[in-house]
Amino acid sequence: MATEAVGIDIGGTNVKIGRVDSRGAVQARAQIAAPVALPGEEAIERIAQAAAPLMAERAPRRVGVGCAGLIDSHRGVVHTSPNLPRWRDLGLGDLLAARLGAVVAVTNDANAFALAEARLGAGRGYPVVVALTHGTGVGGAVVVAGRVFGGVHGFAGEIGHTSVQWDGPPCPCGNRGCLELFVGRRGIVAAYLERCDWRPGVPAHDLAGGRREALDPRVIAQAAHQGEVAARETFERVGTILGAALADVSNMLDPSIFVVGGGVSLAGDLVLEPARRALAERAMARGVTQAPIVPAALGFEAGLIGAALFGLAGDETEGEG
Amino acid sequence: MATEAVGIDIGGTNVKIGRVDSRGAVQARAQIAAPVALPGEEAIERIAQAAAPLMAERAPRRVGVGCAGLIDSHRGVVHTSPNLPRWRDLGLGDLLAARLGAVVAVTNDANAFALAEARLGAGRGYPVVVALTHGTGVGGAVVVAGRVFGGVHGFAGEIGHTSVQWDGPPCPCGNRGCLELFVGRRGIVAAYLERCDWRPGVPAHDLAGGRREALDPRVIAQAAHQGEVAARETFERVGTILGAALADVSNMLDPSIFVVGGGVSLAGDLVLEPARRALAERAMARGVTQAPIVPAALGFEAGLIGAALFGLAGDETEGEG
Numbered sequence: 001m002a003t004e005a006v007g008i009d010i011g012g013t014n015v016k017i018g019r020v021d022s023r024g025a026v027q028a029r030a031q032i033a034a035p036v037a038l039p040g041e042e043a044i045e046r047i048a049q050a051a052a053p054l055m056a057e058r059a060p061r062r063v064g065v066g067c068a069g070l071i072d073s074h075r076g077v078v079h080t081s082p083n084l085p086r087w088r089d090l091g092l093g094d095l096l097a098a099r100l101g102a103v104v105a106v107t108n109d110a111n112a113f114a115l116a117e118a119r120l121g122a123g124r125g126y127p128v129v130v131a132l133t134h135g136t137g138v139g140g141a142v143v144v145a146g147r148v149f150g151g152v153h154g155f156a157g158e159i160g161h162t163s164v165q166w167d168g169p170p171c172p173c174g175n176r177g178c179l180e181l182f183v184g185r186r187g188i189v190a191a192y193l194e195r196c197d198w199r200p201g202v203p204a205h206d207l208a209g210g211r212r213e214a215l216d217p218r219v220i221a222q223a224a225h226q227g228e229v230a231a232r233e234t235f236e237r238v239g240t241i242l243g244a245a246l247a248d249v250s251n252m253l254d255p256s257i258f259v260v261g262g263g264v265s266l267a268g269d270l271v272l273e274p275a276r277r278a279l280a281e282r283a284m285a286r287g288v289t290q291a292p293i294v295p296a297a298l299g300f301e302a303g304l305i306g307a308a309l310f311g312l313a314g315d316e317t318e319g320e321g
Numbered sequence: 322m323a324t325e326a327v328g329i330d331i332g333g334t335n336v337k338i339g340r341v342d343s344r345g346a347v348q349a350r351a352q353i354a355a356p357v358a359l360p361g362e363e364a365i366e367r368i369a370q371a372a373a374p375l376m377a378e379r380a381p382r383r384v385g386v387g388c389a390g391l392i393d394s395h396r397g398v399v400h401t402s403p404n405l406p407r408w409r410d411l412g413l414g415d416l417l418a419a420r421l422g423a424v425v426a427v428t429n430d431a432n433a434f435a436l437a438e439a440r441l442g443a444g445r446g447y448p449v450v451v452a453l454t455h456g457t458g459v460g461g462a463v464v465v466a467g468r469v470f471g472g473v474h475g476f477a478g479e480i481g482h483t484s485v486q487w488d489g490p491p492c493p494c495g496n497r498g499c500l501e502l503f504v505g506r507r508g509i510v511a512a513y514l515e516r517c518d519w520r521p522g523v524p525a526h527d528l529a530g531g532r533r534e535a536l537d538p539r540v541i542a543q544a545a546h547q548g549e550v551a552a553r554e555t556f557e558r559v560g561t562i563l564g565a566a567l568a569d570v571s572n573m574l575d576p577s578i579f580v581v582g583g584g585v586s587l588a589g590d591l592v593l594e595p596a597r598r599a600l601a602e603r604a605m606a607r608g609v610t611q612a613p614i615v616p617a618a619l620g621f622e623a624g625l626i627g628a629a630l631f632g633l634a635g636d637e638t639e640g641e642g
Contacts, residue, residue: 070606128472149574152449152576152612153606156574174604175568175603176565241487244487244496245487248569251476251482251496252479252573254471254474282484283495285476288476289473289474291473
């Protein structure tokens with residue numbers, strides 16, 4: 001049984017690589033720019049070159065990969081990835097296994113994040129953990145008894161693409177009114193711009209140097225902390241919609257806890273307090289029980305650590321197929 | 322190991338009781354009017370009297386109960402039930418176990434329906450089954466590898482009370498814009514009345530004898546089959562909203578199949594075809610895979626059979642807590 005694995009976290013900007021032990025400690029690191037311009041096989045060769053020096057010398061060599069997109073975990077296939085538009089039905093698992101002489105497990109990046117937080121982070125000890133990455137987009141995963149519930153193919157957990165408005169605006173994913181449209185980065189900026197008074201002297205305006213294109217959730221959160229009403233209202237709305245979506249998840253899955261990470265979650269209680277109120281008002285089991293909503297605990301390497309935990313599990317598949 | 326159990330299906334009108342074998346065959350039956358007016362313990366005594374003659378003579382005596390409402394399956398407690406408003410935090414499992422000298426498992430009625438359909442009905446052989454009861458209300462459950470996914474307390478599966486419009490009309494459950502408000506019995510009648518031309522000679526009008534209060538989904542379905550445009554549009558809308566909700570479930574749980582039962586499902590493809598189209602347009606995994614949406618197969622005794630299957634499982638709990 002392996003006690004270390006190499007985790008590979010493929011993001012839109014960088015690929016983070018680390019040798020991680022079973023307690024989640026990162027023993028060695030490497031990083032390369034995300035090979036977004038390369039075709040699939042060349043991109044994988046680039047990643048393999050960076051990972052090779054971190055591989056254990058003795059078998060079993062284990063590698064876990066987390067990647068945004070529609071990932072078939074059973075077959076190690078990346079069907080589509082928003083970060084790597086040239087990847088399409090790419091057999092990432094097999095290619096990397098052959099190149100590195102390792103057992104390779106491939107999963108969605110939010111699944112990796114969730115596994116790390118559920119086993120070692122804020123969800124530790126809870127039987128049913130729903131974890132969300134709340135940033136530019138909204139990803140998620142459900143971890144039951146320390147194992148990601150992947151559904152039949154490993155596609156499960158896409159809470160960001162559940163609809164909060166069935167006839168709402170179209171989402172690039174194909175659905176309408178997706179949660180991500182309302183509470184992801186662009187949704188937050190749009191909600192702020194709808195209600196703000198954009199002129200000098202207004203906190204978000206000045207923090208962004210008067211440039212609308214410099215507005216992002218971090219700037220709006222700062223403005224909210226400085227007391228700007230439009231900024232506070234923006235997060236009130238975002239948190240309420242997030243909490244409404246979590247009430248749906250609560251009614252559907254009856255989880256122990258919600259763990260929220262990602263860039264927007266750094267706004268903390270600005271988002272989480274209205275989310276908790278909405279959950280408390282809307283969930284069917286209110287009065288009997290309520291799952292807490294807590295910030296993630298493992299920081300920016302959670303995805304890397306979770307990928308390695310997947311790698312360690314090896315042939316323990318996550319799907320139910 | 323028991324090979325038969327007594328199933329008890331507590332509805333709003335009747336309580337159906339049956340001795341059922343492990344293949345789902347009902348060997349003996351009893352039925353009483355639902356004791357809606359009685360306080361909890363007296364109601365249970367009434368049910369126990371009806372069930373006693375069907376009990377096996379030899380241990381282990383197994384009983385499974387399906388009941389609408391918020392049911393804690395681990396503890397056998399009915400927190401609330403819309404059918405039996407006098408039941409509140411009632412220890413149904415313990416009371417019935419003491420009275421009948423049996424091991425008693427208690428679950429939500431939709432869980433019982435889903436278990437029967439997943440093990441013996443339309444979902445047989447599929448690893449992840451999402452089953453819905455689509456009638457006056459909308460219930461549901463997720464069955465993974467032949468076992469209901471109950472979440473921490475057994476409250477999971479309430480797809481009827483997931484929101485399709487986060488700021489929509491309030492639902493008695495506490496949430497807003499619940500699926501059930503749009504596609505349950507009242508929602509269907511309201512959607513029809515909004516678009517119909519209510520006068521003699523119009524099919525639904527005449528089928529209902531000119532009485533609005535006699536309108537129900539069955540009548541509207543008949544009118545649709547007779548070609549009434551407003552009736553067809555009503556089911557088109559209902560099916561589309563149902564399919565949108567199933568796309569959310571698909572994105573969240575990646576199931577193998579959706580099984581739909583209940584009174585409204587008797588409208589068949591009037592509802593299911595637009596639901597299939599909405600699912601095909603909206604689910605993230607479209608193009609790679611799509612879960613079929615099929616009618617339930619076991620008929621009106623599915624809930625009774627499923628309750629008995631829960632009883633047979635005995636101490637095999639359904640929750641994850």
